[in-house]
Amino acid sequence: MAKIFGKPYVTQEAMRTRIRELGQQISHDYQGKDLVVIGVLKGACIFFADLVRVIQLPIQMDFLIASGTKKAGRPPKMVKVWTELTEKIAKQHVLLVEDIVDSGLTAKFLVSQLHKHKPVSIEICTLLDKPAYREVAMKVKYVGFEVPPLYIVGYGLDFEQKYRNLPYLAKMDSK
């Protein structure tokens, strides 16, 4: 792996710093509120684990497994949700944690599904925001890093289900 993805695109140190800042902001914004933090698997698994540990509130956690049909190229896309929530989110504030918001279709679909459970609010926190390919208007309140239209792997993000375990973010190398 190190040979293919020699140089980190975002280092572990930069990520630690930014995630700590996000945790502080979220802790401040949801002070005194009931918050359920929902991780979107598989991509957000590592970011989620880091983020919840720097949120200084008694949150609840839940997960959804979602996937799209898209690969590194850009064919049309449908979102499939493989699991259901195990916690009740009615009358709770919800923070949906994503790995990357690209076209915005996944986030938009998940938010529309979650609204059916009648939460008080739903916001999105994403490690990466790639606005260049946005297809639907999406309000993303918490963004780790805005990235240009590159294909990124590592830190939970995959290419054909591999490289999620790379401990930093790397640009997909075509060599």
Ligand code: IMP
């Ligand atoms: P969206 O629905 O187009 O916003 O895509 C969101 C999903 O596409 C993410 O949760 C990722 O699984 C995948 N994705 C989009 N861009 C990248 C990337 O650069 N690297 C890895 N996965 C990506």
